[in-house]
Amino acid sequence: MNVNYTLPILLVDDDAMVREVLIEYLKGYGFTNVKAMHDPKVALRYINEPKNSIGLIISDWEMPGMTGLTLLKAVRNHPLRKNTAFIMITSQRSMERFKITQAAQMRVSSYVMKPFRADVLKAKIWEVMGWDDASSQSA
Amino acid sequence: MKNIATAVQAKASQNSKSLTQKDFQPNHRILVVDDEKDIVQSYIDILDVSKISNVVPMRSSRSTSSAMTTTSDPEFELVVAKSYDEALAIVKRDIKQGKPFAMGFFDVLLGEGPDGFDLVKEIHAIDPHMYAVFVTAYNDRSVDSIQSFLGADKTNRWDYLNKPFSNGEILQKARNFTSLWNLNEEKKIQDSKLQEAQRRLVESEKLSSIAAVARGVSHEFGNLLMQIMGKADICLTENNPEKMKTGLEVILDATQRANEILEKFKDLSNPAQATREKSKIYAHQILDEVLVLMEHQIKTQNVKVSRIKTDKVLVEVNPTSLLQVLVNLTINSIHAMGSSGQIDFSVTDVGDMVEIRVRDYGPGIKEELIDKVIEPFFTTKGKQGTGLGLAICKEIIEVDHRGEFMISNHGVKGVEAILRLPKEAEKE
Numbered sequence: 001m002n003v004n005y006t007l008p009i010l011l012v013d014d015d016a017m018v019r020e021v022l023i024e025y026l027k028g029y030g031f032t033n034v035k036a037m038h039d040p041k042v043a044l045r046y047i048n049e050p051k052n053s054i055g056l057i058i059s060d061w062e063m064p065g066m067t068g069l070t071l072l073k074a075v076r077n078h079p080l081r082k083n084t085a086f087i088m089i090t091s092q093r094s095m096e097r098f099k100i101t102q103a104a105q106m107r108v109s110s111y112v113m114k115p116f117r118a119d120v121l122k123a124k125i126w127e128v129m130g131w132d133d134a135s136s137q138s139a
Numbered sequence: 140m141k142n143i144a145t146a147v148q149a150k151a152s153q154n155s156k157s158l159t160q161k162d163f164q165p166n167h168r169i170l171v172v173d174d175e176k177d178i179v180q181s182y183i184d185i186l187d188v189s190k191i192s193n194v195v196p197m198r199s200s201r202s203t204s205s206a207m208t209t210t211s212d213p214e215f216e217l218v219v220a221k222s223y224d225e226a227l228a229i230v231k232r233d234i235k236q237g238k239p240f241a242m243g244f245f246d247v248l249l250g251e252g253p254d255g256f257d258l259v260k261e262i263h264a265i266d267p268h269m270y271a272v273f274v275t276a277y278n279d280r281s282v283d284s285i286q287s288f289l290g291a292d293k294t295n296r297w298d299y300l301n302k303p304f305s306n307g308e309i310l311q312k313a314r315n316f317t318s319l320w321n322l323n324e325e326k327k328i329q330d331s332k333l334q335e336a337q338r339r340l341v342e343s344e345k346l347s348s349i350a351a352v353a354r355g356v357s358h359e360f361g362n363l364l365m366q367i368m369g370k371a372d373i374c375l376t377e378n379n380p381e382k383m384k385t386g387l388e389v390i391l392d393a394t395q396r397a398n399e400i401l402e403k404f405k406d407l408s409n410p411a412q413a414t415r416e417k418s419k420i421y422a423h424q425i426l427d428e429v430l431v432l433m434e435h436q437i438k439t440q441n442v443k444v445s446r447i448k449t450d451k452v453l454v455e456v457n458p459t460s461l462l463q464v465l466v467n468l469t470i471n472s473i474h475a476m477g478s479s480g481q482i483d484f485s486v487t488d489v490g491d492m493v494e495i496r497v498r499d500y501g502p503g504i505k506e507e508l509i510d511k512v513i514e515p516f517f518t519t520k521g522k523q524g525t526g527l528g529l530a531i532c533k534e535i536i537e538v539d540h541r542g543e544f545m546i547s548n549h550g551v552k553g554v555e556a557i558l559r560l561p562k563e564a565e566k567e
Contacts, residue, residue: 015362017366018365018366018369021366021370024373025369063438064439064440091357091358091361091362091365114364115369117368118373
């Protein structure tokens, strides 16, 4: 499948600097339609609004007020978004196995562990979107 | 019927045994030192048959060895010595084997040479815990002179009886002193166990607050490494000197911050290495560190932090201990409020002291418990709490820092911890 660089991506991470890096990553891959949010509750409202177009959600796990898992559950329970690709970002290594299991139960599309280099996230996105091999694409 | 009665008795004796510490072995060993055969026999008769009914035949001249041991009676174990030298040898041997005597009956006149007082003085040099009862036919020595001979520190370790003694006197002295010996030893064991248990609890309390901080640090590190790795990666792929420069600045800031967090965490997790030395520091600087360490928990629990007042006051403290106290109070506040709420921190100059207040907006402490929360081992957190957090805080503030530590319900809502520390003069 051909890469869709206008894919509407929703990025949720409470850490401003990490968010900035991730936006730069995504823009570096060539994406032009990235919406970044720091508050998962605001993100949830955005997700629940049917008129918003979302092709991929990338969310941090550990956030104040609401975890990425809660967000994932809400997405999966939403009739319009139940099949929306969702990539989870985690940072606490000791909790990894437990988290992955939980996220897998909620059909997370993929997960990635902080810190990661640009090509790692890119490969994950290409994989979950079913696009042709990321390494053969020019960003 | 008889069988039932026996069973009940056996059960009763089991119960009374279980009251004593499992690894405490009661000691019923008595040394009798007397060179007269008939007197020795009376001791054996009195102490040996005392617990069994009168119909039991006396077990008397069954041993020809000079040191006779009777072990069949569970109440006492009797060892007999006929001379000064023999008694001393037995005591030395048994101490080596870890079998001390609880008490001894000492004839004062032991033939030629040293007497019973000399013997007990010598024995106390080997085993200071053994009780001694002097048995004499002559009032040749006053109680005061015995006291000064044996030493004031041994006053409660000896007693005396005049010959001829009654059975009741011997039996009662034997029971008194063996049970006294056992009480003392048991208490010693319990005290050391208690100390050990307390030490462990203090350790585990420290560890649980460290674990809470560690989770936050680990999360924080994930984010910092993400910034470093991400920016480095972006710098590499983009051929833009301007962007590279800002990227490197972000990387430097992140490494700086990671290092700061690590330093603080190291101090907290290893207080033995962190010096107990005090240093002069502004009170609010400690609070700044606490908020760095607790940032993650504060954020994930959706807690709002409000620094109500921040006076600039110099204190002389051990920064690590004070950090531990404030981390502990902050964790308590977060626990008290559940998933959201607010914590107010203030640092106020109040004359010759500085006052640090940590206040939450939780449900507060029940009035009847307010005086108990600082007591060691009191906890409202069930099995999760050791009940030592606040006790340690109080110790650190009041003993180590000559300050004051108080916990009370805030007039409006929640709990307020108030700590006061002596102010240090600003350098001229």
